[in-house]
Amino acid sequence: MNDDGYSELIESGNLAIADMAMKCEAVFSNHRHAHVGISGGADSDVMLDLCERVRKVQPIRITYNFQDTGIEYRATRDHLDYLEERYGVKINRTRAIKSIPVCCHEHGLPFLSKMVSEQIGKLQKHGFKWEDLPLEELKKMYPDAPESALKWWTNEYTTKSGAISSYCIDRNRALKGFILENPPQFKVSSDCCYYAKKKTAKHALKKCKADLDVTGMRRSEGGTRSLSGKCYIEASHYRADRYRPLYWLSNQDRLEYSEKFGIRHSDCYEVWGFTRTGCVGCPFNKDVFNDLDIARPFEPNIVKAAEKIFGESYEYTRQYKDYRAKFMVERQLQRDNDRASTEDQ
16 A cells, blocks of 8 residues: 555545544544454444555554354354455454354353344343333332343333433334243343453453454444444553544545555455454344345355354344244234224215
């Protein structure tokens, strides 16, 4: 890469890219050592390119780290080799504190979303019988259960406008009715994310003693990623300042960056047609079944492994989606009937 890599960003004609580059240069100028998490996905590709361009004008020691969760696409591993060769960097492969298969065996399976899995898991630990009762009654019946989980189940949380909060079960249509009729028969947990990713990342950060922790999170990805509203957080109880250089980039900005600067993504994107990657077969992925079908011809063994690990969660998810679809049809029929009745009057 030429020494003018940084100036190319500033002169790209895209204000979001130029602003990102200048902020990154300013952040790097105040730190000596950055720990940069590399996932092998499209966002981390852009982030690595950005860091290598900016460090030419603002030298900083960088430790690149990939967290091996124990269930990764071969295409992702091959892409890491390509990135090392293209940029002349070393990307450490860090084994998970607990691999995803081990986490699922010991703690439980992820289901639908992190929020849903956390709350179901908390209630399961206290022998919850999935009754549709008021909060106060449930608190008496399960005095040791976390109140936050009971409030999630009883839809006690509301937003400032009075709408149901994302911390309520009814934010997932018909989920409560489904669970009342079909209580989960397997342990549910989101701990695989904690042990295979968060705890592993903290360990890697501590080991390299960096004073800046860099991740490729973008606000436009939605979910919990959209809640903080900050791309830079100074260290408090963290071991290092936290920085998300791509946080304000839109999908279009990222695409434009990739096209302008010749970013080549892994075969998961370039050949298979994925729009995003993550842990293979993660039940939190709303398109998980479609993604597995796409990946199957290319890497059948890892797809089989995912189906073996997450099988019970997959089946439960299919049952829920069928239940939800039926619920939506019945609700629409009821609305049509109510409308017709009103018109007749």
